[in-house]
């Protein structure tokens with residue numbers, strides 16, 4: 001096709017895609033088509049508490065067979081019990097996996113394949129936070145943060161993506177963080193790991209596009225502070241502008257994003273605007289805004305799960 005015709009075609013395509021995206025952003029979810037995941041096999045990491053647990057319950061409600069991976073065996077079993085109680089007849093399997101250990105991930109993935117089958121949905125959700133100034137954080141914690149929050153995603157995708165590609169069906173979900181879009185003092189290694197998780201899923205989306213595997217979808221989730229206990233002590237300066245998210249709300253939005261094949265989910269939506277501001281404003285302006293909004297001090301009183 002000559003370049004002029006190609007450019008005209010691109011113009012109409014981009015216009016159509018924009019309109020479709022705007023519709024998806026503003027139309028109530030009840031008016032949007034949702035994909036049916038009944039019978040799909042979902043692996044959820046970090047399912048032993050918080051958002052992971054809620055996602056596992058919701059996926060089971062939708063008719064998914066669910067595989068729960070967590071290092072916390074008791075928490076994981078509690079999630080399985082919750083599912084069996086809430087969804088009679090649900091299919092649930094639990095595996096105790098330390099995601100900081102690549103060989104454990106590979107071993108558990110083989111077990112899942114043999115004992116349960118090919119995975120359709122992978123939710124990379126497990127996460128940890130050091131929560132200190134960078135120079136006060138030990139090397140071992142830096143490494144572990146990268147292993148759990150970032151590297152485990154690579155290994156799990158390597159295990160489960162090939163079967164998705166073969167069938168051209170599946171969904172990769174990454175629970176990252178707003179700290180994967182913006183740097184925050186007091187969470188350097190966490191932020192590095194989350195930027196990495198966001199980068200991984202962006203690259204994978206483009207690889208899938210290049211390979212023509214339109215049946216395998218991706219969703220990256222970038223939430224702000226969620227009230228699960230992981231970030232106990234985290235403070236926003238202007239709670240009216242930005243407040244803590246309820247874990248049930250976050251889980252509901254993630255499920256909607258999966259059902260509607262939404263690639264990027266920022267919660268609250270204000271983060272979409274902040275990403276735009278970061279893209280167009282000079283760094284000095286962004287820094288001044290960060291100072292004013294208290295973004296530099298959100299972690300000053302952080303205690304995390306130490307308090308529990």
Ligand SMILES: NC(=O)c1ccc[n+]([C@@H]2O[C@H](COP(=O)([O-])OP(=O)(O)OC[C@H]3O[C@@H](n4cnc5c(N)ncnc54)[C@H](O)[C@@H]3O)[C@@H](O)[C@H]2O)c1
Pocket residue numbers: 045046047048049050051052069070071072075097098099100125126127128148175176177178222223224225226227228229230231
């Ligand atoms: N809580 C927040 O404010 C917040 C904000 C943005 C993003 N997130 C992200 O959301 C995800 C879920 O967070 P949450 O608030 O539900 O946290 P959570 O602490 O309630 O749950 C994390 C789960 O991961 C598991 N886990 C930790 N280390 C593991 C390991 N080595 N191997 C296997 N499992 C391990 C824990 O046992 C736990 O069940 C995380 O990736 C987190 O970074 C959380």
